[in-house]
Amino acid sequence: MPSGMTSFLSRHRFELLALVLAAASCALHVWVERTPSVGLVSGKDADVPLLARGIRLLEGKATDLQFRIRGPRTVDPRVVVVAVDEKSARAHGRWPWPRDLVAKGIDNLREAGASAIGLDMIFADEDPENGARSADENARILRHLLDAEDPAKALAEVRASLAAGAPSSRDSLLAAALSRAPQSVQGVMVYPSMDREQFASREAEWAALLEPHLLRSFPGAVPGSSFDVDVKSVPGWRNYSAQLPLPELARASERIGHFSAVMDLDGTLRRMPVFAKLEGPGGFLPALSVQTAAAFYGAQVEPLYDADEGALAGARLRRASDAPVIVPTPLSEPFTLINYPGPSGSFTTLSMADVLDGSFDKKDVKGKAVLVGVTLLGNYDQRVTPFREFEPGVYVHAAFLSNILAQDFLTRPEGLIGLELLFMVGAAVLLARLLPYVRYSWKLGAVALLAAAWLTVAQVLFARGIQVATVMPMLSLFTSAFGVLFLGYRTVDQEKARLRHTFQHYLDASVMEQVLAHPERLKLGGERKELTVLFSDIRGFTTLSERMSPEGLVTFINQYLTPMTGVVFAHGGTLDKYIGDAIMCFWGAPVDQPDHALRACRTALGFLDKLQELKVRWRAAGLPEVDIGVGVNTGPMNVGHMGTESRFNYTVMGDAVNLASRLEGLNKEYGTRILVAEGTYLQVREHVIARRLGAVRVKGKQEPVAIYELRAMGRPEGADAEAIRVFEEGVDRFIARDWDAAQQRFQRTLELWPEDVPSRRYAEAAAAFRTLPPGQDWDGVFTATTK
Numbered sequence: 001m002p003s004g005m006t007s008f009l010s011r012h013r014f015e016l017l018a019l020v021l022a023a024a025s026c027a028l029h030v031w032v033e034r035t036p037s038v039g040l041v042s043g044k045d046a047d048v049p050l051l052a053r054g055i056r057l058l059e060g061k062a063t064d065l066q067f068r069i070r071g072p073r074t075v076d077p078r079v080v081v082v083a084v085d086e087k088s089a090r091a092h093g094r095w096p097w098p099r100d101l102v103a104k105g106i107d108n109l110r111e112a113g114a115s116a117i118g119l120d121m122i123f124a125d126e127d128p129e130n131g132a133r134s135a136d137e138n139a140r141i142l143r144h145l146l147d148a149e150d151p152a153k154a155l156a157e158v159r160a161s162l163a164a165g166a167p168s169s170r171d172s173l174l175a176a177a178l179s180r181a182p183q184s185v186q187g188v189m190v191y192p193s194m195d196r197e198q199f200a201s202r203e204a205e206w207a208a209l210l211e212p213h214l215l216r217s218f219p220g221a222v223p224g225s226s227f228d229v230d231v232k233s234v235p236g237w238r239n240y241s242a243q244l245p246l247p248e249l250a251r252a253s254e255r256i257g258h259f260s261a262v263m264d265l266d267g268t269l270r271r272m273p274v275f276a277k278l279e280g281p282g283g284f285l286p287a288l289s290v291q292t293a294a295a296f297y298g299a300q301v302e303p304l305y306d307a308d309e310g311a312l313a314g315a316r317l318r319r320a321s322d323a324p325v326i327v328p329t330p331l332s333e334p335f336t337l338i339n340y341p342g343p344s345g346s347f348t349t350l351s352m353a354d355v356l357d358g359s360f361d362k363k364d365v366k367g368k369a370v371l372v373g374v375t376l377l378g379n380y381d382q383r384v385t386p387f388r389e390f391e392p393g394v395y396v397h398a399a400f401l402s403n404i405l406a407q408d409f410l411t412r413p414e415g416l417i418g419l420e421l422l423f424m425v426g427a428a429v430l431l432a433r434l435l436p437y438v439r440y441s442w443k444l445g446a447v448a449l450l451a452a453a454w455l456t457v458a459q460v461l462f463a464r465g466i467q468v469a470t471v472m473p474m475l476s477l478f479t480s481a482f483g484v485l486f487l488g489y490r491t492v493d494q495e496k497a498r499l500r501h502t503f504q505h506y507l508d509a510s511v512m513e514q515v516l517a518h519p520e521r522l523k524l525g526g527e528r529k530e531l532t533v534l535f536s537d538i539r540g541f542t543t544l545s546e547r548m549s550p551e552g553l554v555t556f557i558n559q560y561l562t563p564m565t566g567v568v569f570a571h572g573g574t575l576d577k578y579i580g581d582a583i584m585c586f587w588g589a590p591v592d593q594p595d596h597a598l599r600a601c602r603t604a605l606g607f608l609d610k611l612q613e614l615k616v617r618w619r620a621a622g623l624p625e626v627d628i629g630v631g632v633n634t635g636p637m638n639v640g641h642m643g644t645e646s647r648f649n650y651t652v653m654g655d656a657v658n659l660a661s662r663l664e665g666l667n668k669e670y671g672t673r674i675l676v677a678e679g680t681y682l683q684v685r686e687h688v689i690a691r692r693l694g695a696v697r698v699k700g701k702q703e704p705v706a707i708y709e710l711r712a713m714g715r716p717e718g719a720d721a722e723a724i725r726v727f728e729e730g731v732d733r734f735i736a737r738d739w740d741a742a743q744q745r746f747q748r749t750l751e752l753w754p755e756d757v758p759s760r761r762y763a764e765a766a767a768a769f770r771t772l773p774p775g776q777d778w779d780g781v782f783t784a785t786t787k
Helices: 003-011 013-033 050-070 086-092 099-111 130-147 151-163 170-180 193-213 288-297 352-357 394-406 416-437 440-463 471-503 509-517 541-547 550-570 596-621 655-670 678-684 718-735 739-752 757-771
Strands: 079-084 116-119 184-191 241-243 255-258 271-273 275-279 282-286 300-306 311-318 325-328 335-337 348-351 369-374 527-538 574-579 582-587 628-643 648-653 674-677 688-697 705-713
Touching: 013 050, 013 416, 013 471, 050 440, 050 471, 079 086, 079 352, 079 394, 086 352, 099 116, 099 170, 099 352, 099 369, 116 288, 184 193, 184 288, 193 241, 193 282, 241 275, 255 282, 255 288, 282 288, 288 300, 288 311, 288 325, 288 369, 288 394, 300 325, 348 352, 369 394, 416 440, 416 471, 440 471, 527 541, 527 596, 527 655, 541 550, 550 574, 550 582, 550 596, 574 648, 582 596, 596 628, 596 674, 596 678, 596 705, 628 655, 628 678, 655 674, 655 705, 655 757, 674 678, 678 688, 678 705, 688 718, 718 739, 718 757, 739 757
Parallel strands: 079 348, 079 369, 116 184, 116 369, 184 255, 628 674
Antiparallel strands: 184 241, 271 335, 275 282, 300 311, 311 325, 527 582, 527 628, 574 582, 628 648, 674 705, 688 705
């Protein structure tokens, strides 16, 4: 791969990963949106892919939570429920009732002025009391004939009554009541092909009764226009046929509607099949709530066909004079979300007992759309809704009827998915640009803020009847966040591995852990800061190398460098490099060390202690003994990775580094082993035993530098303190050209430290200058002519 492309991918790796994850989530979201919530074939929900079912289930649970957060709202006041409740059961017995009671209830509602009466019940079998009723009627007629004074006249009256078609059964009484109420809608139950065997004996009869109620044409918006479409080609919620009331009852109603439920995977009713598509005979059958609304408006139900999509977009309730009322359905599925106003307590509910005895207020039903249903405890028609786990089914239809009359639907506009996809992509990119560069608490806060923002927008829109997806946007958000965080931590691990590989030869393990714990402190591009650098070198290494074989020399050097490196690491130093027999190391980087000067001094003295141990081993092995010189300086210097892109070294550079190197070499001139510059001494003087040797002008520099000999850790006492005081007085007198006084003090120092080479050399120089004084330009500074 070209280096430019590699660099681009490396720089934008977080954004690219987030976009890939967001794109995958977007594709999944679009696919789920185009997949029906439940099976389009009744009873075959398993046809919906498992993944889509799972996401829809989670979305359904989120919708339930949104309903509870929103809380109950006002039901359309034109919707009234008449309940066969516990009060009704106490007055008239347990359900099912004799049909004449139901007939009386319908008559009373009609007489009270109900605009529509929807029956959430079905009378598929004959009233069991019809036979007993017929026998009683015959006995009554017989007694009437026997007791009549004029049997011929009584017989004529009976014949006239029978000719007039007086009801002879309770089913006939109910049929008569339905015929008197053209605004009534009977409920039917659709069934799938798998149940055909159960209803095979009545299929033909039901097919004939269904014919006038099935919708097979697709009128256009303009009255009289229509789409030439084969009903079989239009997708819908497929069922085989419907279980109808008794033929006498079915013929008595102008309208029928199915009350069959479509449950989500968790058994909750969240959507309404506006139409059921029947196959035997073929056609669309409206839902009970849709037909009840049509009866309320005096309208006809029409399928609302979308020619561009080749699917139903809902139902149109076409009125004679006013504009049509639309019941929308999404093009992706023939089910409309039910915008539940609240639980059953939110609806105006009358007891059927009060309706039957006439004690109800007729104003409660006049001009209203009434749904009649059974709410008795233990009744099989108990449903799970977002508000309650056990809710009488009639309130599900009442909720959707309220949606139609108030035009208060819960919809997903076509362009809404674009907004959701934009959020998913935008949030992913934002997280990719933000999460890798903020601390942990801000990472969590950013994700939580985005999630809260979207959920708040979703809840606000939900309260306004717009359902915004929550599961997929949240899944995309958290997936992108996890991916970016995972890549970030993986990048950190890779960076730590790279740093470990880079610094494993430079740093002690404890310092390495600090670097890995705070890699942000390491500026690989280089920075300028105050550090302390140390150089050490073996005295006479050239002569030593000439006396030893190459193999022996390598072994000897390794025996020397290994323990010396251990001393560097023991005091937290960074090993810069080996230069033949020389060691270069520094303190204060990559980890900040406020006591870097003191650490360097302890290391220098540690070198001398370790050298004494090595001399014992070398002497026993017959190897030559060597000595070392150490130079230490503290000052500003550049530190970082320096070199080429392919080969580099973590090192220090600058004048302060060069001075330390010069000091290491000056040990030969002064007869010392450790020299430190004034910058180092000023930081450690309270912790070390050291003396001022004077000033030196190193090669390439004009400004003199005060230098000190480091002798030990601690504070000088007794003879050491006296020797240091007298020696430094001698240096001052030497610079002042007071040769006699200087020589006296150096001689005194030699009495205290008989082997002190600097005192001896200063004494010799003072004696020489007394005989041959230096010129007028002499300033007492030693000028080094070599590196």
